[in-house]
Amino acid sequence: MNKETLKVALAQIAPVWLDKAATLAKVKDAIQEAGSKEAELIVFGETLLPGYPFWVSLTDGAKFESKMQKELHAHYAKNAIVIEQGDLDEVCVLAKQMSIAIYLGILERPIDRGGHSVYASLVYIDAQGKIQSVHRKLQPTYEERLTWAPGDGNGLKVHPLKAFTVGGLNCWENWMPLPRAALYGQGENVHVAVWPGNLYNTKDITRYIAKESRSYVISVSSLMRKSDFPKSTPHLEAILSASPETLANGGSCIAGPDGEWVLEPVLHQEGIVIETLDFQFILEERQNFDPVGHYSRPDVTKLHVNRDRQRTVDFS
Numbered sequence: 001m002n003k004e005t006l007k008v009a010l011a012q013i014a015p016v017w018l019d020k021a022a023t024l025a026k027v028k029d030a031i032q033e034a035g036s037k038e039a040e041l042i043v044f045g046e047t048l049l050p051g052y053p054f055w056v057s058l059t060d061g062a063k064f065e066s067k068m069q070k071e072l073h074a075h076y077a078k079n080a081i082v083i084e085q086g087d088l089d090e091v092c093v094l095a096k097q098m099s100i101a102i103y104l105g106i107l108e109r110p111i112d113r114g115g116h117s118v119y120a121s122l123v124y125i126d127a128q129g130k131i132q133s134v135h136r137k138l139q140p141t142y143e144e145r146l147t148w149a150p151g152d153g154n155g156l157k158v159h160p161l162k163a164f165t166v167g168g169l170n171c172w173e174n175w176m177p178l179p180r181a182a183l184y185g186q187g188e189n190v191h192v193a194v195w196p197g198n199l200y201n202t203k204d205i206t207r208y209i210a211k212e213s214r215s216y217v218i219s220v221s222s223l224m225r226k227s228d229f230p231k232s233t234p235h236l237e238a239i240l241s242a243s244p245e246t247l248a249n250g251g252s253c254i255a256g257p258d259g260e261w262v263l264e265p266v267l268h269q270e271g272i273v274i275e276t277l278d279f280q281f282i283l284e285e286r287q288n289f290d291p292v293g294h295y296s297r298p299d300v301t302k303l304h305v306n307r308d309r310q311r312t313v314d315f316s
Contacts, residue, residue, distance in 0.1 A: 003162045004278065005162075005276050005278055006041060006164050006279075007274060008039060008042070008218060008276070008277060009037070009039035009042040009043070009274050010042075010218065010254070010263070010272070010273045010275075011030040011042055011044045011045075011272055012271065012272075012273065013027075013223065013271070014225065015048050015052075015222065015224070016228070017054075017228050017229050018050050018076055019079060020049065020087070022230075023051065024090070027049055027091065027104065028091065030044070031094050031095070031098060031102065032098065034100060034274070035100045039100060040101065041103070042102050043102075043103040043194065043220040044105055044222075045105050045197065045220050045222035046120060046170050046222070047120050048105050048106075049104065049105065049107065050080070050081075052224065053076060053143075053148070054239075055235075055239050056144070056146050057143050058239055058242040059238050061143055061147075062146060069146075072235060073147055075233075079107070080106075081106040082111065083108065083134065084111045084112075088104075088131065092130065095127060095129045099127045100127055101125065101159075102123075102125040103122060103123070103166075105123075107119070110136075112311055114312065119136040120151075121135060122155065122192075124157075124159055124166070126161075132159055133155045133159070135169070135170070136150075136151025136152060136154070136155060137151050137173060138151050138153070141171065152310040153182075153305055153307045154309040154310075156305060156307060157186070158187060164279060164282075165186070165187045167188040168192030169183070169193060169194075171194065171201070174205055182305045184215075188213070189213075190218065190277065193209065193218070194221075195220065195251070197222045197224055197247070198251055199251035199265050200251075202219040202251040206254075206265075207255045207260070207261070210259045211255075214258075214282065214286050214290065214291070216255070216281075216282070218254050222248055222250075223249070224247040225246055225247065226240060226243055226246075229243075250267050251265040251266070254277075257286075258281075
């Protein structure tokens, strides 16, 4: 086994929207396909499981005391992932069986925050099938705040994977300099950026982060089309009447440590894309710039990170 190469799979797929069981089946199929092709890491888009809250911007999501908004939110929460109740156990078993690490974007309904609010979370499962981190999105973006709660710093962690060190952020968190720096400072050299979809999210920031950090950056987006709304969706007619044919066109891509494309953005294509990363490339590009090593001044500027898991009640 060559420890200095890493075979990565980008799972650009559509959810069976807001259907936890059906989307979970698609996730497992993708893991099996990637594993059969000897991929060592597979990445899925932001809240792919069970889907992004597209209805909010399509149906006047800010309308107060709207029965429709309440019913859609409740449906969303019912299809969220409760890790403590074993909702990801089958994925963990599959990771171990296929010897593949996984970054999976989920809608999480955590028991440690009462079990009712939902969070956009990025879960890292190692190749032994163990959940090593759950990063809850620090700041939901714009209309997302109508349905997602803000997370905390507990998941700002990196993980060893062969010679590499992987870390990840959700969507517009990738524009936040300090969370990026928190990962760089822990030795991250493969940065995972997950998105709900669309080229406009990935085409600039992917190469920018790669150039800034002298790391590989893997951006993975989902797809979403009108045909991906199941007939069981509450208030489906109201959603479809306001929906474009394509809500998320993909744009999954990889930039190398020099900021150039390893894989240019892939549009409108559902499936698995596989590329191999070379650790040597990282060391070569760190020769002239290393943002937390020889090109840093911690005596002048330094970042403080609180990684405590936030809870409303602490019991003694």
